[in-house]
Amino acid sequence: MVFTPHGKHLIAGDWVAGETTFVSSPSSGTPHAFSAGTAAHVDAAALAAEEAFWTYGYLPRETRASFLMAIAAEIEARGDVITEIAMQETGLPAARLEGERGRTTGQLRLFAYHILKGEFLDRRFDEALPDRKPLPRPEIRLMQRPIGPVAVFGASNFPLAFSVAGGDTASALAAGCPVVVKGHPAHPGTGEIVAEAILAAIETSGVPKGTFSFIHGQDRLVGEALVQHPLIKAVGFTGSLAGGRALFDLCARRPEPIPFFGELGSVNPMFVLPEALSARGPAIAEGWAGSLSMGAGQFCTNPGIVVLPDGEAADRFVATAKSALEKVGPQTMLTDGIAEAYRRGKERFSTRNAVRPVLEMASEGRTATPNLYETSSEDFLQDHALGEEVFGPLGLVIRVPDAQAMVDLAKGFEGQLTATLHLDKADAPMARKLLPVLERKVGRILANGFPTGVEVSDAMVHGGPYPASTNFGATSVGTMAIRRFLRPVSYQNLPDDILPADIRP
Template identity: 70%
Template sequence: MTFNPHGKHLIAGEWVAGEAFFSSAPASGAAHQVSLGAEAHVDGAARAAEEAFWSYGYSSRESRAQFLEAIAEAIEARGADITAIGARETGLPPARLEGERGRTTGQLRLFAAHIRKGEYLDRRHDPALPDRQPLPRPDLRLMQRPVGPVAVFGASNFPLAFSVAGGDTASALAAGCPVVVKGHEAHPGTGEIVAEAIAEAARACAIHPGVFSFIQGGSREVGAALVTHPLIRAVGFTGSLGAGRALFDLCMRRPEPIPFFGELGAVNPMFLLPEAVAARGAQIGAGWAGSLTMGVGQFCTNPGIAVVLSAQARTIIEGARAALAPVGAQVMLTEGIAASYRAGAARIADAKGVREVLTSMCSAREGAPNLFVVQGDDWLGNHLLREEVFGPLGLLVTAASVEQMVEIARSFEGQLTATLHMDDADAPLAARLLPILERKAGRVLANGFPTGVEVCDAMVHGGPYPASTNFGATSVGTMAIRRFLRPVCYQNLPENLLPEDLC
C-alpha cells in the first residue's frame, strides 16, 4: 500500500476540507496542499466529542481496552507507509521512526492493560454507620470518572509517540475521554495516516465516531479556538515554553477555566561529582556528547547543562569534544527549529564569560554540535544561560567549589530531569544535592543520561514550572491517565444506580 496524503481534517468519522490551505514543508520529496484548520472545524469536532462522551464516557473498561488495542493494530498495519511519509516530512531516519512507532503501539497496549486492572479507579468505600453517635455516617463510595472531551496538541519532535495517537491521546481514551487532536504542521501527512488508523479502529469497535477527531494545524488561531471551546474539558500539550504558556493563559482566562497539562521542555542539568569524574571523566564526557546529539538534540530530555568542579573540567571537555568532533550536520525537523537552534547557539556564544570549545556551521535546515564552557560566577549572574536551546548544544558550568556546585543546583528552575554522576565516595555530596534536585525535577537519575523515557508505571515525565504547567502530572507512563479523571463521591446511592465498576 502506498499512502498519498489528501490533507483533510477528520471530523467525527468524515474527512472534510476548508476554504484555505497551506503547503507542507517536507525534508525531502514533494510538498502537498493541506487544509487549514478553522474555528468551524473545532466546533464540529468538539460537539461530536461531547455527543460521543455520553456513550464512550460510560463504556466498559474492556471495550475501551479493545479499542486501544485495535488502534495499535491499525497503526502496525500501516507501518511501512507511516515510516515512509514520516521520513519524508521530518528527515528522521527510518530506524528512529520504526522505534517510535513501536513505542506508540506499546503505550496503547500498556493503557489497555492498565485499565483492565482497574486500580487507577482508586475505588474507596466507607460503609454506613447508622448507629454512630452523635451523628450517623452515610454510605460513601468514591471512584475516578472521566472529565469529558480532551484537546491534544501534536508535538513537532515526536510525530508518533507524542502526537496524534501518542501518550496524551492514549491516556485520555483509556480514561473514557473523547479526543480532538490538533496536528502539527511539520508532519501533516504522518498525522493524517495515524488519524486514519484511529478512525478505522473506532468503526471496527462500533464506537461513536465523535470519539476522535483530527484537525490539521497551520495557524495559531485553530489552537486558540480549541482550548477556549466551552465543550473541551482539559488540554494535553507538548511544545515550546512560549506557545505552551500562551495556551495555558487562554485556558485560565476562560469563563470556566480548565486544566492545561503542558510539557514545555528543560535543560536537564547533570552534576558530575568529583570521584566519578576522577574515575571515568572522559567516559562521562563522551556519554554526554552522545546524549546531546541523539536525534540532533531534539529531545525534551536533552541534557544541555553539565556542572563539574573547575579543577576537573578539562577531562570532561576533552572527552566530550573528542566524541562531538566527528558528528556532522544533520537535518532538523523544520527550518524554524534549525533557525531557533542557531539563534540559541549565538546567544550562548555571546554571553559574558562563555568560551567556545567546539562550534560548527550548517545549512538552513541542519543542526550540528556546539559545546561551550562558563565559570560558575558568570553562570549565576546570567539567567539567560539557563534557557533551553533546542538542539545538540552543551554548556559545561565549572564550579569553583562544592559549595558553589550546591549554589548552582539551587539556581535552576523546574526541570524534567536532573542527573547525578557519582561513585560510592561521592555519596555525602550526592546526599546534599538530592533534596535540591528532587524539588527541581520530575525524574532524578544516577549514572545515566536522561534521553530515553521508559513508558511504564513508575515513570514521571513532568516537573515544576517551566518544565511543565502541572507539577503533579506526567505525560509518560500509566499515571498519565490521572490528568483526565476526577473523583466523584456517591452518597447513599442504591446499588442499581452506582457505576458498574463500584458494584
C-alpha cells in the first residue's frame, strides 16, 4: 500500500487545510506539501480540548484504558504504511522503526493497565476525629486529578515513541487530559498517519473528538502560540536545549505560568573504574563504540563522554575505541539541520587546544561519521563547552590522575539523564564514593551496561537535573510519567454521594 499524505491538520475530528504550506524534506522518496499551522489552528484545537476535558477528564478509568488500547490497535493496523513513510522521511531502517512502533503500542497498553489498577491516584484518607481535643479533626480524602489540556511537541529522533502517540501523549491521555500535538516537520507524513489512527480510536471509543488534535508546524510560531494559549495547562517536550529553554521561559512568563516538562540535552557520562578498566577495558571500549555510534548517535541517552584513570590501560581503551569507530561507515541523519549541527559540534572540539583528536572523519550532506577526542579532567573542568551535547556519534575521553579527581570531575558535571559505572568487585569502595554525587546529577544510574535503550516500566526514570530536563522530579518514560499531568485535590467532609467515584468509601 502506498500512502500519500493529504497534508492537513486534525482539529477536533476534522481534517483542516491551511492557507499556506511547507514541503517536507525526506531522506528518500517524494517530498509532500503540508499545511502550515497558525495561531488560529492552535486556538481552535485548544478550545476543543477544553470543551472535551469536561467529559474526558471525568470518564471512568475503564473507558480511558479502552481508548488507549484502541489507539494501540489502530497503530498496529497501519504498521506497514507507518514504516514505509517513516523510512522515507527519516532514513531510519525498517527494523528500528518496527521496534519503535512496538514500544509505542506497548507503552499505550502499559499505561492502560496501570490506570486500571488505580495506584496512580495516590488515594489517601484521614478519618474524622470528632472527639479530638482541643479541636476535632474533619474527614479528609485526597486523590490525584487531571489538570486540563496538555500540549505535546513531537521529537525529531523518535518519530513514533516520542511523537504523536508517544509517551507524552499516552501519559496525558491516561491521566485524563486532552492533548494538542505539534507535529515535528522532519516527519509530517508519519505524524499524519498516526493521527489518523488516534482519530479512528476516538470514533470507535466514543470519547469527545476534541480529546486529541494534531497540528503541523514548520516554524517556532506554532509552538509559541501553543505554550502561550491560556487553556493549555502543561507542556511535554523533547528536543534541543536552546529550543526547549525558549519555550520553558515562555511558559514561566505567562500570566498563569504552567509546568514545562522538557527533555533537553545530556552527554550521559560513563565512569570506568580502575579494576574494570584493567580487567576488561578493551571489551568496554568496543561496547562504548557501538553505543556511541548506534543510530548515528541520535539518542538522548547517547554516552558521549567516558571517564578513565590515566595510564596504559587507558591507552589500550582509547586505541580499541578508535579502531572500532573507524569501521563505522557514514550514517544518514534525521534531518539536514541535525547533520549541520553535528558538523558544527565537531568543529567546536577540533579547534580547542586542550582537546587532542584521536579520530577525525569528515561528514558530508545528511550523513555523519564518528569522531573521537580526549582531554584531561583539569582541562574539561575549565571549559564548559566540552560538556555540551553534540547530537551524533562524537565521543570524548576524559583522563583523570586518581580516584579523588574522578569524584571531583563527577561533581563538575551538569545535570544528566544517565550515568554509568563500569566496575568490578574491587572497585566497590570507589563506586560508593561516586554514587552520592551521581544521585544528585542524574535520573538513572547504570552498572556495567550502556544507557542507549530505555525500558518502559514502573521503575524507570527518564529525566534529570537541568539541563537534562526542566523538571527534576518527573520522568517522560514509564508509568510515573502520568503523574506529570495530575495534581492532588483534598475533599473535606464532602457527602459520599457527591464524591468522585474513585474515592468514595
